Amino acid sequence: MIYLLINVLFFTVLAFVMNRKNINYDFKLILKKHLGKMIAVSCIVIFIVLGTIINKILNNPVVGYCIALMPAFLPYLVYDLVKSATFKKEQQGITSLLMVLTKWSSVRNDVVYCLQKTDETKLSEPIGGYIREMCIRLEKGMSVSEALSACQENALSEELRYVLINIRYAYEKGGSLYRIFKSLENQFFKIDEENFKRKINTLSDKYAVYLSIVMVMATFYMVVLNKGQSGQYYLKTETGMLLLGVFALLFFAGMLIITKVIKRY
Secondary structure, eight states, X not given: OHXXXXXXXHHHHHHHHHHHTTOSOOHHXXXXXXXXXXXXXXXXXXXXXXXHHHHHHHSOHHHHHHHHHHHXXXXXXXXXXXXXXXXXXXXXXXXXXXXXXXXXXXXXXXXHHHHHHHHHHOOOTTHHHHHHHHHHHHHTTOOHHHXXXXXXXXXXXXXXXXXXXXXXXXXXXXXXXXXXXXXXXXHHHHHHHHHHHHTOOHHHHHHHHHHHHHHHHHHHHHHHTOXXXXXXXXXXXXXXXHHHHHHHHHHHHHHHHHHHHHTTO
16 A cells, blocks of 8 residues: 555656656656556555455465455456456547648648647547647647657557657648548558448446456355355354365466457457
């Protein structure tokens, strides 16, 4: 818990100092960049706290910390679901972004102008947020190449990074933005058609799998905490506690395997 508070305090002070020095970043961007690390820290804190509490009840540190692994992993599951949903929205919004960029590049062959007009269009998140961040960076004096590179680092999908690389290349080489945007737009229309034909809903599958994990976890705790014979066996006998630790460890290993398999799709 102390380590988590130190991290939060550190990033808050860092954001304040950056703002005072007029550096082209704000607290939201810093928080977004380090959110994964903060989630990892929170998982560790939950693991240590719960493990200590369960150990005091069972008087068995190995079993106590094995059981604590499961609930400590929950923040990561939630974070992964949110990240997956954002990833999917990002992929779905690329074509709309290119359509708007193509429209305004036909008016003026200027990246800054196209980005500003796209920002006024108010595209859906997270694409709209990326464009807004780039415009803010440009207003604060950051160069176009640096703003695009910064956005490229924040992008979750390879497709969006590919688009940003092409925009930066066109800006640096002085090419026709309209031709590049139109070509990319046609490419992503074809990609969208293929995705529509497949009708794969990976996010829904993730929700189903993670919901099953939570339900199994809840059932596990209900059986263990039951005041009947099952609870007495698992909490009062050495064999029961040993089995409890093994089951908890195997379940946690299963969760890790499932999350790794899901990430491939």
